[in-house]
Amino acid sequence: MHRAARLNVSGVLINAAALVLVLSYALPYIYLLMTSIKPAADVQQIPPSFFPAVVSFENFREVLRSSTLPRAFVNSLTVAVLTTALSLSVAVTAAYVATQYRRRVTTIFLLFALVTRMVPSVALGVPLFQLLKSLGLLDTIPGLVLAHTSAAVPLALLLMSAFFEGVPKELEEAARMDGCTRFQAFRKIILPVMTGGMAVTALFTFITSWNEFLYALLLTSEATKTAPIVIAEYNSVYGLAWGAMTAAAVLYSLPVIIVTLALQKQIVGGLTFGAVKG
Amino acid sequence: MAGIELCNINKVYGNSFHALHDLSFDIRDGEFMVFVGPSGCGKSTALRMIAGLESITSGELRIGDRLVNDVDPKDRDIAMVFQSYALYPHKTVRENIAFPLLMAGLPKTEIASRVDEAARILELTALLDRRPALLSGGQRQRVAMGRAIVRKPAAFLMDEPLSNLDAKLRVQMRAEIASLQRKLNVTTIYVTHDQVEAMTMGDRVAVMKGGVLQQVDTPQNLYNRPDNVFVAAFIGSPSMNLYEAVLNGTTLTLGSNSFEIPDRVFEYRPSLGGASSRRVIVGIRPEHMNDAAIRPSSAEISAPVTLVEALGSESMVHLNIDAPRVDAGDPDAVADIGSKKAAVARFSPKSLVRAGDIARIAVDAEELHFFQPDSRTSIW
Numbered sequence: 001m002h003r004a005a006r007l008n009v010s011g012v013l014i015n016a017a018a019l020v021l022v023l024s025y026a027l028p029y030i031y032l033l034m035t036s037i038k039p040a041a042d043v044q045q046i047p048p049s050f051f052p053a054v055v056s057f058e059n060f061r062e063v064l065r066s067s068t069l070p071r072a073f074v075n076s077l078t079v080a081v082l083t084t085a086l087s088l089s090v091a092v093t094a095a096y097v098a099t100q101y102r103r104r105v106t107t108i109f110l111l112f113a114l115v116t117r118m119v120p121s122v123a124l125g126v127p128l129f130q131l132l133k134s135l136g137l138l139d140t141i142p143g144l145v146l147a148h149t150s151a152a153v154p155l156a157l158l159l160m161s162a163f164f165e166g167v168p169k170e171l172e173e174a175a176r177m178d179g180c181t182r183f184q185a186f187r188k189i190i191l192p193v194m195t196g197g198m199a200v201t202a203l204f205t206f207i208t209s210w211n212e213f214l215y216a217l218l219l220t221s222e223a224t225k226t227a228p229i230v231i232a233e234y235n236s237v238y239g240l241a242w243g244a245m246t247a248a249a250v251l252y253s254l255p256v257i258i259v260t261l262a263l264q265k266q267i268v269g270g271l272t273f274g275a276v277k278g
Numbered sequence: 279m280a281g282i283e284l285c286n287i288n289k290v291y292g293n294s295f296h297a298l299h300d301l302s303f304d305i306r307d308g309e310f311m312v313f314v315g316p317s318g319c320g321k322s323t324a325l326r327m328i329a330g331l332e333s334i335t336s337g338e339l340r341i342g343d344r345l346v347n348d349v350d351p352k353d354r355d356i357a358m359v360f361q362s363y364a365l366y367p368h369k370t371v372r373e374n375i376a377f378p379l380l381m382a383g384l385p386k387t388e389i390a391s392r393v394d395e396a397a398r399i400l401e402l403t404a405l406l407d408r409r410p411a412l413l414s415g416g417q418r419q420r421v422a423m424g425r426a427i428v429r430k431p432a433a434f435l436m437d438e439p440l441s442n443l444d445a446k447l448r449v450q451m452r453a454e455i456a457s458l459q460r461k462l463n464v465t466t467i468y469v470t471h472d473q474v475e476a477m478t479m480g481d482r483v484a485v486m487k488g489g490v491l492q493q494v495d496t497p498q499n500l501y502n503r504p505d506n507v508f509v510a511a512f513i514g515s516p517s518m519n520l521y522e523a524v525l526n527g528t529t530l531t532l533g534s535n536s537f538e539i540p541d542r543v544f545e546y547r548p549s550l551g552g553a554s555s556r557r558v559i560v561g562i563r564p565e566h567m568n569d570a571a572i573r574p575s576s577a578e579i580s581a582p583v584t585l586v587e588a589l590g591s592e593s594m595v596h597l598n599i600d601a602p603r604v605d606a607g608d609p610d611a612v613a614d615i616g617s618k619k620a621a622v623a624r625f626s627p628k629s630l631v632r633a634g635d636i637a638r639i640a641v642d643a644e645e646l647h648f649f650q651p652d653s654r655t656s657i658w
Contacts (some may be wrong), residue, residue: 173331174364178425179352179381192368 029253036060036246043243059247069248072230076210077255078141079226083148083209084202087156090149091205092198095160096186100169110161113154121151125218132219139221147219148209155208156201163197199266207256227252280342280355280432281307282328282465287337289323289489297323298489301337305433308463310456312480314470315512316610320489321469322437328467329435330354341432352381357426358435361442363418365410365425371397372406375424382429396428399458416447423458433465440475452479471610473513477501485509487607507559507654510647511606516564516594519621520604522651523560525550530646532560533601535579539643549657550648559604559654561647564594567623568640569631575640583635584620593625597637 031050035043036059038052043059063069098106128147129138137143167190175185191198216226231252234245260267282305289298298320305311313321326332328339330351339346346354357378366374375396379389397403400420410418419439426434439455440448456479459466470476476483477497485492485500485508493505497513504510504518511517524531528539544551550558570578585596599621623639631637648657 168362168364170360170362170364171366173329173351174358174360174366174425175377176331176351177329177356177358178378178429181350181352184381189366193366195368 032246032249035242036250038243040243043246059243060251063244063248063251068225068230068233069227069251072225072227073252075141075220075224076226076228076252079144079148079216079224080206080209082141082145083152084205086145086149087152087205088198088202090153091156091160091201092191092194095157095164096190098157099161099164100167100172110157113157116154117158121214124150125214128215129218138219139224141224144216144219144224144226147215148212151212151215152205152208156205159201159204160194160197163194163201167193196266199263203259203263203267206259210256280465281305281309282433282467283338283340284324284328285338285340287324287327287339288335289320289327289332290335296489298327301491303484303491303494305465305467307465310459310466310468310479310481312468312470312476312483313486314473314476314483315486315492316608317471318488318609319486321471321484321486323489324486325435325437325467325469328433329356329358355432356435357429357431357433358437359419359422359426359439361438363410363422363439363442365418365421367410370407370409371402371413371421371424374410374421375402375406375428378425378429392428393424396424399427400424415443416451419443419451423455427458427462427464431464433467434459436466436468438470439468440470441472448475455479474515477513483513485512487512503656503658504561504647505656507561507604507606507649508608510561510649510656511611512608514563516622516624517606517608517611518561518563518647519567519599519623520559520561520606520649521599521601521621522604523558523601524555525558525648526555530558530560530643532579533599535581535599535601537577537579537641537643539577539646542644543646547648547658557651558657559649559651561649562621562641563645563647564622564624566642566645567597567621567625568642569595569625569629570638570640571630572626572628573640575642577641577643578638579641580636580638581621583631583633583637585633586631588627591627593627593629593631595623595625595629595631595637597621597623597639 034051037055037057038049038059039054039056040058040062042049042053094109098110128150132138132143132147135143137146171189171193172182172185175189176182180188211228212226213228213232216229217232220226220229227248231245231248234241234248284301284303284305287298287301288296290296301320301324313324315321323332327334328341330346330349334347337347341354341356366377369377372393375393376389379392384392393406394403397406400423402417402420402424405413405417405421410421413421419442422439426436436455440451443451452475455468468475468479477500480497482494482496483500484494487508493500493509495503500509500513504513507520511520521532525539528541528544529536530539568575579599581597581599583595584598587594587596597620603621625631649655650657
């Protein structure tokens with residue numbers, strides 16, 4: 001009885017600590033959510049209130065009525081999907097070769113991928129602007145996809161390399177003994193084994209592109225403006241539209257939340273890949 | 279089915295490491311050949327070269343009558359069982375076994391019947407719809423075997439397939455693999471570092487060390503007529519006891535002990551006689567040293583006992599023989615217990631010797647092995 005009570009106390013303490021941790025992450029988002037459902041007049045009231053006095057969806061109606069945000073959403077989605085597809089196809093193949101056929105040159109290759117992560121994106125912004133300008137790709141979807149891919153590939157490469165390190169070399173060899181060419185072994189055996197790892201990498205790449213602000217600001221102007229730019233523009237010389245901005249931000253965060261929840265199983269599987277013998 | 283012929287096979291890696299030196303021998307059609315040797319001896323490299331997973335630096339490899347040096351693994355018509363089993367984790371047992379047939383483009387009905395047949399032979403029928411993660415070590419091993427036999431290949435290659443199993447299961451699977459091979463009569467190359475596996479399973483055994491083939495022969499011949507000190511010590515458990523000794527006419531001096539070598543020994547080892555006094559390496563198997571109190575002999579030595587391990591059916595008696603011990607060159611050999619001079623004798627369980635006694639040991643002098651001290655090759 002005494003022991004049970006002690007266990008109960010420690011359980012409560014652990015849960016309380018977990019709750020504090022979750023709240024520290026979730027509170028800003030909850031505040032965003034609460035602000036987005038306040039009537040426009042209540043948004044900037046002094047002192048500010050955490051919960052809305054009246055629930056109103058007028059902020060959402062306003063942002064959805066405007067023509068700029070839905071188009072920006074389509075642009076963001078197109079760019080993020082294409083960036084994910086391109087980054088993944090480059091990273092998966094490169095990481096496989098770099099890890100399974102390890103040579104000095106592949107180690108240097110992976111090291112360089114790490115180094116590129118250390119260069120601030122603002123330093124690459126101007127060269128990228130010049131490059132895309134000379135290719136005639138400024139303010140185009142392919143231009144922004146290329147820019148985002150250049151930023152996303154190093155991380156995707158490092159993530160995929162870590163996942164491939166956990167794949168025994170014998171799997172490919174067994175497939176080759178069973179009648180596969182090297183590419184067939186990769187396609188029929190290695191890739192299906194890596195779905196968890198690829199899901200994690202795809203999600204991180206998608207989020208990197210979906211949330212990317214700096215390159216989108218530098219490399220787009222009108223036609224291909226993405227949602228983060230449009231959301232930022234609610235703070236303009238004409239005033240700060242808090243309500244609309246929070247509603248747009250809530251809408252913008254939904255796809256990432258939905259994708260994360262949908263891929264939850266694969267993500268957990270991917271993150272624990274190699275931890276147990278298959 | 280087909281025989282396999284290795285002719286002066288060499289493997290030199292990019293860093294100039296010479297892993298295999300002029301490996302040459304034939305494996306007959308339907309034969310069970312075991313490659314055995316300590317770690318780093320090149321046995322797995324040789325197997326992987328036969329599989330096509332490693333390139334051949336020089337020499338010729340033939341499967342059947344076909345030169346396969348540059349043939350892709352998938353076109354060599356051989357199946358391989360890996361140490362880690364290398365089962366496809368995303369496929370069920372059925373899909374794992376069917377995979378090579380699927381790649382060969384066989385019709386679905388034939389694939390199904392062959393998978394069922396392989397599953398029946400290996401008693402896997404009840405497990406066909408499970409994933410490898412849900413199988414025990416022994417079951418996984420059987421699935422790997424199933425994937426190999428279902429193709430009816432020209433040869434099986436097995437790379438230490440039992441090393442991940444516990445000791446009891448290993449003994450059971452050892453017998454199962456050997457009987458399966460006899461039943462299917464498919465040429466098989468089996469790599470192991472365990473000389474007991476090699477001796478019990480192989481029709482012939484190739485002993486390797488440092489990338490050099492030491493001897494290829496039947497298990498019994500390897501045991502009875504080892505070509506050199508390394509093979510003599512590697513085959514047999516506990517190892518052969520090897521000491522430097524002096525042969526003077528028919529008298530062998532082993533440290534402070536001397537005894538007569540019977541004439542019969544000089545009849546079947548004619549090169550041994552002749553010289554008045556010569557240095558030799560003498561090898562005594564543990565079972566050829568007995569307690570003289572129980573089985574007296576004309577050839578007796580005495581030595582202090584350092585340890586007695588009673589195993590029920592026999593006793594392993596560790597002795598301190600005061601002659602220079604010879605290192606056989608096995609990098610995996612365990613350091614001797616107690617003393618660098620320790621020998622092991624296999625005594626009858628009736629023996630009363632205890633640690634600390636000075637034991638009188640009857641040596642079966644007709645069963646002694648003799649080697650050249652310089653070349654370390656057998657004297658015949």
